[in-house]
Amino acid sequence: MQRAGPPVLECTALRKRFGDLLAVDGVGFTIAGGETYGLLGPNGAGKTTTISMVCGLLERDGGTVTVAGRPMTTRSVEAKAAIGYIPQELAIYPDLTARENLAFFARLYGLPRAAVSTRVAEVLDVIGLADRAGDRASEFSGGMKRRLNIGIGLLHRPRLLVLDEPTAGVDPQSRNSILGSIEELSDSGMAVLYTTHYMEEAERLCDRVGIIDGGQLKAEGTRRELVALVGETDRVRLSAAGELEAGLAACLVLPSVREASRHDDGLDLLVDGAAAALPGLLAALGAAGVTVRSVDVAEPNLEAVFLHLTGRALRD
Amino acid sequence: MKALAIARTNVRRLFRERSTIFFVFVLPMLIILLLGATFGGGLTPRVGVVATGVGELGEQLVEAIAGGGDLEVVRYDSREALGPAVERGRVDAGLELPANYDRTVRSGGEAVLRFLARPDQLGPQLRAAVAAAAAGQAAELRAARFTVAETGSGFDEALARARMVAVAIPSISVEETTAGEALLPRDLGTFDLGASQQLLLFVFLTSLTGASALMETRRLGISRRMLSTPTSGWTILIGEALGRFGVALVQGVFILVGTLLAFRVDWGDPLGAAAVLVAFCLVGSGAGMLLGATFRSEQQAISVSLLAGLGLAALGGSMVPLEVFPRAVRDVAHVTPHAWGNDAFAELVRRGGGIEDILLELGVLLALAALLLALAAWRLRRAITR
Numbered sequence A: 001m002q003r004a005g006p007p008v009l010e011c012t013a014l015r016k017r018f019g020d021l022l023a024v025d026g027v028g029f030t031i032a033g034g035e036t037y038g039l040l041g042p043n044g045a046g047k048t049t050t051i052s053m054v055c056g057l058l059e060r061d062g063g064t065v066t067v068a069g070r071p072m073t074t075r076s077v078e079a080k081a082a083i084g085y086i087p088q089e090l091a092i093y094p095d096l097t098a099r100e101n102l103a104f105f106a107r108l109y110g111l112p113r114a115a116v117s118t119r120v121a122e123v124l125d126v127i128g129l130a131d132r133a134g135d136r137a138s139e140f141s142g143g144m145k146r147r148l149n150i151g152i153g154l155l156h157r158p159r160l161l162v163l164d165e166p167t168a169g170v171d172p173q174s175r176n177s178i179l180g181s182i183e184e185l186s187d188s189g190m191a192v193l194y195t196t197h198y199m200e201e202a203e204r205l206c207d208r209v210g211i212i213d214g215g216q217l218k219a220e221g222t223r224r225e226l227v228a229l230v231g232e233t234d235r236v237r238l239s240a241a242g243e244l245e246a247g248l249a250a251c252l253v254l255p256s257v258r259e260a261s262r263h264d265d266g267l268d269l270l271v272d273g274a275a276a277a278l279p280g281l282l283a284a285l286g287a288a289g290v291t292v293r294s295v296d297v298a299e300p301n302l303e304a305v306f307l308h309l310t311g312r313a314l315r316d
Numbered sequence B: 001m002k003a004l005a006i007a008r009t010n011v012r013r014l015f016r017e018r019s020t021i022f023f024v025f026v027l028p029m030l031i032i033l034l035l036g037a038t039f040g041g042g043l044t045p046r047v048g049v050v051a052t053g054v055g056e057l058g059e060q061l062v063e064a065i066a067g068g069g070d071l072e073v074v075r076y077d078s079r080e081a082l083g084p085a086v087e088r089g090r091v092d093a094g095l096e097l098p099a100n101y102d103r104t105v106r107s108g109g110e111a112v113l114r115f116l117a118r119p120d121q122l123g124p125q126l127r128a129a130v131a132a133a134a135a136g137q138a139a140e141l142r143a144a145r146f147t148v149a150e151t152g153s154g155f156d157e158a159l160a161r162a163r164m165v166a167v168a169i170p171s172i173s174v175e176e177t178t179a180g181e182a183l184l185p186r187d188l189g190t191f192d193l194g195a196s197q198q199l200l201l202f203v204f205l206t207s208l209t210g211a212s213a214l215m216e217t218r219r220l221g222i223s224r225r226m227l228s229t230p231t232s233g234w235t236i237l238i239g240e241a242l243g244r245f246g247v248a249l250v251q252g253v254f255i256l257v258g259t260l261l262a263f264r265v266d267w268g269d270p271l272g273a274a275a276v277l278v279a280f281c282l283v284g285s286g287a288g289m290l291l292g293a294t295f296r297s298e299q300q301a302i303s304v305s306l307l308a309g310l311g312l313a314a315l316g317g318s319m320v321p322l323e324v325f326p327r328a329v330r331d332v333a334h335v336t337p338h339a340w341g342n343d344a345f346a347e348l349v350r351r352g353g354g355i356e357d358i359l360l361e362l363g364v365l366l367a368l369a370a371l372l373l374a375l376a377a378w379r380l381r382r383a384i385t386r
């Protein structure tokens, strides 16, 4: 769901050089109020570097960042108040309890002293750590530490939540709960900037996705827009028996079939507009003596888009 | 105030470590006891004396040296016997009076005392005690000679009268002593000087532990995260500095009050002493922050802190009194905060000064603290945002 409103974040032509390496090269994007924007890219693409400049944590070599209408620099205080930044690496005191960690950062986010304990209790509920609030963070499981790490960024109800790979190294169950919380926050109207190298997360959470590689934004748009870049080619996987060689030949003469290959117990095809082409395809296969047991149609996904744009897989 | 929240968290975390209890409470207590044992009269230093045929005045000087009970005098027959005794540590120092001492000083001549010390901390202090005794006698003799010249009375009579006056008006004899050749005033307990130096040495080391604390928050990614909140780099630094500053200050006050109550150590004007302590802890915290913001590993920060803490203390007169250094070294020593701190305490303790007499020293210390903190804030921001 895309939301309207004035942009919460606007950044243009961001550039950062580390020695000889141009880590971020002309990245720019805009996030509207309540919108969830994903930066999808492989390791070393420049996601963390971009986010660090957005949050005023890294001096930039070029470009502008405006958060909630205020310019962001490493010295900005007002612009930072609008952001809840959740770093990729855990940044919590291991020797303090969950409650103490939250209360400490609540003060730094400028919550009045009287409001701290109520808000901390609310956040403990949101991140599901209410019953462990008095335990030291060092005693937490990896997933619990991650959730505490996230909770800190929620304390001041930021207009923009910035999460840098919040699910890295997390078990599936915790990941699911983290993604669920982010969806809820987004539904409550918070804008989100989310980096990941998991295609599924970007697809599930994000209204719009920017595909980043080698420090450059390669493409940007809704999932549908991005997928359109690849064209309407679907991947069709048939599990079948019978005259597979003959079936393969029969498929390849059909105009909608781009590619076809055999595998152990069936055929893999790349088909333009699979939904329309499927009846003709199945008829041709039947005529060639192939018995089709099941058909699996996969629409192109962001993984395919990334492959299309960069010639490389998103993950190795 | 956010800086206070940061400081409070810093201290709270410090006290989560069990070893802290030792470091913050037990160690200062040990230091108080140690100082007391070293300087507080539990151990009487021994001075070897060669004084054969030195006459009545010579014997009186030896008595004066042994007199306070602070020193034990051990007699030797000759210089040849005394030398090895000092070298081997059978006595802590040696003193040789010229054989014609009595005659020389009566006739107004110059008697040279040979003082032999071991190269340890006690040497200068013993020398001071000896010099003080000699200066005391010299003052009486000068007064007597003056009387002889003015009134034409006999020397012994005049000397006796001079002594009566000295007893009746002790302030005169004190004045004479400090103006004379004595390094340190005779009424200064050796403990007092040692204590203020040790105090500065210790609280400086404590405030420097801020370095490794800051390194740790940096390593945990928390300094960076703090900077992502609406909190300025300056506030973050002040907060981190304030935590260890507070601990060092509490320890300093603890040692101050502890030694005062248990060993009756005179720290001079309480307001002045407190001001020096505060300024000095600020310098230490500033130095700690600068180290913590500059170094890349905690190990590095810890070893450099220790080196800096001990090295500056040594140069700044916290191990050997500055007074025993040549003038040039003393000037150079004033690049260290310790030299200024020790100067301030010397003013308070020895010359009975008040806070208004140490404004220069306080000003230098505070300016140094401000400079160190500003540099540290700049380094910290750089370390995070580059």
Ligand SMILES: Nc1ncnc2c1ncn2[C@@H]1O[C@H](COP(=O)(O)OP(=O)(O)OP(=O)(O)O)[C@@H](O)[C@H]1O
Pocket (backbone or CB within 6 Å): A018, A021, A023, A041, A042, A043, A044, A045, A046, A047, A048, A049, A050, A088, A165, A197, B386
């Ligand atoms: N402080 C630094 N000094 C030098 N090079 C750096 C620094 N930080 C990042 N880089 C380099 O910049 C590039 C981009 O790094 P960045 O951390 O932004 O990638 P990323 O997309 O966040 O990767 P990941 O998914 O692994 O977190 C990498 O090649 C990285 O090695």
Ligand SMILES: [Mg+2]
Pocket (backbone or CB within 6 Å): A047, A048, A049, A088, A164, A165
């Ligand atoms: Mg990263």
